C-alpha cells in the first residue's frame with residue numbers, strides 16, 4: 001500500500017488568506033503544502049479592478065493580484081497544488097485530510113482558508129452581466145458607479161450597510177426588499193430609511209437585469225400587485241448573504257448556525273489544537289482581501305507557535 005504523505009503545515013484554500021499564510025509558513029521553513037480548491041485564487045478572481053488593497057497605488061485586476069500572491073508564496077517554496085479537500089478527520093493527534101476523494105495526507109497543523117461564496121439570485125441575466133455592472137460587493141465596486149444610479153437587493157445588515165455606503169457615492173440607490181420587513185438591525189434600517197437618496201421598494205423581486213454588455217436597468221415585480229416596471233441603473237448589487245465554504249468541517253469544528261468557523265478571540269485557533277482558521281471562512285463582518293490576508297498571517301504564526309510548543313518544528 002502507498003505510504004500516506006505527511007506534511008508539517010497544510011493550507012486549504014488559495015485566496016488572500018491562504019497565500020499569505022503560505023508566505024509566512026514557507027519563510028518560517030514549515031514547508032507548507034497548499035491545496036487551491038474549487039476556485040484557484042478565490043473570490044478575487046471574479047472581480048475586475050481592486051483599488052483598496054494597499055501597495056497597489058494604481059489598482060490591480062483581481063486575477064492579476066492573485067497571481068502575484070501565488071508567485072510570492074511559491075518564491076519561498078510553498079508547494080501549491082491543484083486539488084479540492086473533500087474530507088477531513090480532526091479526531092486524532094495527526095490531522096487527516098482527503099483530497100479529491102482519493103489521496104490521503106496527514107498534517108501536524110492545518111490552516112483553513114476556504115473562504116465564502118456570495119449568494120446569487122440565480123437569474124441568467126445576473127450571471128451574464130457579472131463583472132459588467134453586477135456585483136456582490138459594494139465596498140469593492142461601488143466606486144465605479146460614482147454619480148450614477150444603482151439598485152441593491154436584500155434586506156439584511158449587509159444590504160443596509162452597502163446601500164448606505166453606495167448612497168454616499170451614487171445619485172440614487174433603490175433597495176429591493178422581497179417582503180414587507182427588513183432583517184437588518186433597527187439602527188441600520190433607520191439609517192437607510194433616513195437617507196435622502198435611498199428608495200426602498202418593499203415586496204419587490206427582481207425579474208431581470210437589463211442590458212446587453214453592461215447593466216442598463218433592472219426589471220422588478222411587486223409581489224403583491226404583480227405589477228412590473230424597469231428601474232434605470234448602471235449597477236446591480238446583490239447582498240442576500242454569503243455562505244462560508246465550511247461544509248466539510250461540519251461536526252468537527254465549532255461553527256455558528258450559518259457555518260462561519262468559531263475562533264478564539266484575538267487568535268485563529270479553532271476548537272481543535274493545531275487547526276487554525278483564517279479569512280472569510282471565519283469572518284462574516286469584514287470580508288475584505290486585506291483583512292483575510294491579515295488573518296492568514298496570524299494563522300501561520302499561530303501554527304508555527306503550536307508546532308514549536310509540540311516539539312515538531
Ligand code: NDP
Nearest residue numbers: 121154155156157158159161178179183239240241242284
Ligand atoms: P442575512 O441572511 O442577514 O440577510 C439576507 C437578506 O437577503 C434578507 O433580507 C433576505 O430576505 C434577503 N434574501 C435572501 N435571499 C433572497 C432572494 N433570493 N431574493 C431576495 N432577497 C433575498 O445576510 P447578511 O449578509 O445581511 O448578514 C449576515 C450576517 O452578518 C447577519 O447576522 C448580519 O447581522 C451580520 N452582519 C453584521 C454587520 C454589522 O454588524 N456591521 C454587517 C454585515 C452583516 P428575507 O429576510 O426575506 O429572508
